[in-house]
Amino acid sequence: MPSVEILSRVQFAFTIAFHYIYPPLSIGLGVCLVIMEGLYLKTGSAIYQEITRFWIRIFALIFGIGVATGIVMEFEFGTNWATYSHYVGDIFGSALAAEGIFAFALESGFLGVLLFGWNRVSKGVHFFATIMVALGSIFSALWIVIANSWQQTPTGYRIEGEGMQARAVVTNFWEMVFNPSSIDRFSHVIIGSFLAGSFLVMSVAAWYILHRQFTKHAQAMFRVGLRVAVVAALLQLFTGHRSAHYVSKYQPAKLAAMEGHFDSLAVADMYLLGWVDQEKQQTSGIKIPGGLSFLTHGSFKTPVQGLRATPEADRPTAVNFVFQTYHIMVGIGMFLIALTLLAAFLLWKKKLFDQRWLMMIFVGAVLLPQIANQVGWYTAEVGRQPWVVYGLLRTSDALSKTVTANQVMFSLVLFTLVYVLLFMLFLFLLHRKIQHGPDVTQNEEEVSDLYSKRNINPIH
Amino acid sequence: MATFLSLDLATWWFLVIGGLITGYGVLDGFDLGAGALHLFFNKEESRRTALNAIGPVWDGNEVWLVIAGGALFAGFPLVYGVILSTFYIPFMLFLVALIFRAISIEFRSKEPMRWWRKLWDISYMASSTFITLLLGLILGNLIQGLPFNEKHEFTGTLLTFFNPYAILIAVTTLSLFMMHGAIYLTMKTENRLYAKLTVLVNNCSKFFILCFIMTSMATLIYIPHMTQEFKRYPVLFALPLAAVLTVLNLKRNIDSRKYFTAFVFSSITTAILLILFAIGLFPNIIISSTNPAWNISIYQAAASETSLRIMLIIAAIGTPLVLAYTLFVFWTFRGKVKLNEMSY
Numbered sequence: 001m002p003s004v005e006i007l008s009r010v011q012f013a014f015t016i017a018f019h020y021i022y023p024p025l026s027i028g029l030g031v032c033l034v035i036m037e038g039l040y041l042k043t044g045s046a047i048y049q050e051i052t053r054f055w056i057r058i059f060a061l062i063f064g065i066g067v068a069t070g071i072v073m074e075f076e077f078g079t080n081w082a083t084y085s086h087y088v089g090d091i092f093g094s095a096l097a098a099e100g101i102f103a104f105a106l107e108s109g110f111l112g113v114l115l116f117g118w119n120r121v122s123k124g125v126h127f128f129a130t131i132m133v134a135l136g137s138i139f140s141a142l143w144i145v146i147a148n149s150w151q152q153t154p155t156g157y158r159i160e161g162e163g164m165q166a167r168a169v170v171t172n173f174w175e176m177v178f179n180p181s182s183i184d185r186f187s188h189v190i191i192g193s194f195l196a197g198s199f200l201v202m203s204v205a206a207w208y209i210l211h212r213q214f215t216k217h218a219q220a221m222f223r224v225g226l227r228v229a230v231v232a233a234l235l236q237l238f239t240g241h242r243s244a245h246y247v248s249k250y251q252p253a254k255l256a257a258m259e260g261h262f263d264s265l266a267v268a269d270m271y272l273l274g275w276v277d278q279e280k281q282q283t284s285g286i287k288i289p290g291g292l293s294f295l296t297h298g299s300f301k302t303p304v305q306g307l308r309a310t311p312e313a314d315r316p317t318a319v320n321f322v323f324q325t326y327h328i329m330v331g332i333g334m335f336l337i338a339l340t341l342l343a344a345f346l347l348w349k350k351k352l353f354d355q356r357w358l359m360m361i362f363v364g365a366v367l368l369p370q371i372a373n374q375v376g377w378y379t380a381e382v383g384r385q386p387w388v389v390y391g392l393l394r395t396s397d398a399l400s401k402t403v404t405a406n407q408v409m410f411s412l413v414l415f416t417l418v419y420v421l422l423f424m425l426f427l428f429l430l431h432r433k434i435q436h437g438p439d440v441t442q443n444e445e446e447v448s449d450l451y452s453k454r455n456i457n458p459i460h
Numbered sequence: 461m462a463t464f465l466s467l468d469l470a471t472w473w474f475l476v477i478g479g480l481i482t483g484y485g486v487l488d489g490f491d492l493g494a495g496a497l498h499l500f501f502n503k504e505e506s507r508r509t510a511l512n513a514i515g516p517v518w519d520g521n522e523v524w525l526v527i528a529g530g531a532l533f534a535g536f537p538l539v540y541g542v543i544l545s546t547f548y549i550p551f552m553l554f555l556v557a558l559i560f561r562a563i564s565i566e567f568r569s570k571e572p573m574r575w576w577r578k579l580w581d582i583s584y585m586a587s588s589t590f591i592t593l594l595l596g597l598i599l600g601n602l603i604q605g606l607p608f609n610e611k612h613e614f615t616g617t618l619l620t621f622f623n624p625y626a627i628l629i630a631v632t633t634l635s636l637f638m639m640h641g642a643i644y645l646t647m648k649t650e651n652r653l654y655a656k657l658t659v660l661v662n663n664c665s666k667f668f669i670l671c672f673i674m675t676s677m678a679t680l681i682y683i684p685h686m687t688q689e690f691k692r693y694p695v696l697f698a699l700p701l702a703a704v705l706t707v708l709n710l711k712r713n714i715d716s717r718k719y720f721t722a723f724v725f726s727s728i729t730t731a732i733l734l735i736l737f738a739i740g741l742f743p744n745i746i747i748s749s750t751n752p753a754w755n756i757s758i759y760q761a762a763a764s765e766t767s768l769r770i771m772l773i774i775a776a777i778g779t780p781l782v783l784a785y786t787l788f789v790f791w792t793f794r795g796k797v798k799l800n801e802m803s804y
Contacts, residue, residue, distance in 0.1 A: 078544025089537020109785030112516030
């Protein structure tokens, strides 16, 4: 039987990775919903109302699973990581409580209005509820990323007590909230979420366009998704750079692992593709010589601190894993910029919806932001090891003392079974909803036009 | 420790968390109870009506649990870790049941197949019942105290939790929530379902009163530390008296079919029972049955003063907001349930 530490880490990684499929989708969809419903209020077009209703139904499905799997995360800190809970309660606890009171209450309260309120409240109040739900999901990400960022770059605290009784105590709340990495990491996570949501909208729209179903609706959806995606993809380049910058400053060992840079102090290369041989402590692949030096210091000649500068016990061991996940994320990010710019250009030329090959790419592209979000998170968390709170508390010291390997094995098996079932149900229901499509109340005029090669603007 | 309005911050947090747990009990209590009664309704339309009666509010109700959990984490981090890791298996089952309940409500009416709906109906009832029983079981063990050593480490096993008193509390919790849920449903339904519910409410209230009497007796006889504070401050005896009067009023209102008033009284009952529990515990949060010296008091468990003060400000800003949304949503969806195309 593996140790309690390994089992608890696997369970946490599994439950958080599964959970992390859903909130980014909710956040991104929330923004798309606000735009769709805003356009409905502005134009009064039935198409916008129908696509808003359609996406609200999908939003509810995603949101429901996000909440259910999120509660697991909250309580897992106490069940599996009791020492950690005691150590960071002052900080992590307050962020979590703030998340509950400011974010969850907002989104869950107004979700009821969003779903069931169409006939009970005015259009304006319904739109307000949509904005509140979208804002709630963003606030939720804000607080949880603040808490996680404090684990990466702790500030505004002091340590009280010793040994197993030690704990971090807040000395300055705002320093704790605005720790050096929270803004960069929050913006990076949020924009990644906008990409996840907008690509889901575009994927479904592209599928309808390819199948010549709900074409007017699909084109309207696609435009909304593309607007969000093109802005987000470009912004992500900026926030990504900012995030790498904080890592270079505060977590040099993580940065070194991201580029497989071992020498204690040398000019560092940047890889486009590569492989880390951890035994020989060597990295090979296609590289830009001095690239990492340039990115961190603005000069190709300045040395960068490598992994060997950090004692072996204090640096990440899964170097190749961090290297690969980081490079997959960057690669996908670059591809998404190219893809969205191309689509925006074709939309401007009014040729977008005729490009069947591009629509096929968009159907599948829904997976790309998901993968990028996941591997980006792995980079951040695995790169932080062996620390759970960077430089302060080791992951191996953070466990619950009374929990046994048998108990964790039991819960791990239980969660695996339940989550596999949940994921299959999710795909099944999502598929059914997409098949069903928006409820079209008006007769689609000029149906023949929809089949023509000519691109017509369906709305006005 | 610093004080605010002549109460120290740790006591304030004890009150805040108690308030949040009470809010959770009153709010999620009725939708859990409605879930536990779900299979008593036979017709498809009745089941959909019952489900849509809680439809727009259950998720918001559950948020009180999330906030209470966060507040316990923030206010008393030591206790958060001790309680959750001690009740490891019960909490894991609780979380899985919460997932099943959420997806049962969400997924049930998404497909028309009879087997599909029946499956989720059973899952909805089973998970609601199971969650309520687990909450009661955990509460019962916390009232009674558990074997903890001087390092606050639990020395019992899974079987330790299944003792007669804790099981009695679990059943009492179920009876309370079922009655509370049945009363809520009577306010939201009409015609035949309403007629059926009036009978159900009556039976549930009898079941609850029986459990209430048994729990009161068992607590008086077997749990001496719960009554110590009352002996010290006899004025506190007003509370158990109030509890009895509330329950009597509750029954009277049910008999005369004043369900809104009955709902208010069943909410007050939930609150008073939790307040009695809080008074019995104070100033401890965790009772060690091995040695009273190893209890964990709120002062040992409290987070730093800075943190408690900041969190109190957050709570002061946040609580009115949460209450405002809650009232807004309940007001929006007031009145009897009408099914339409957006319903569950």
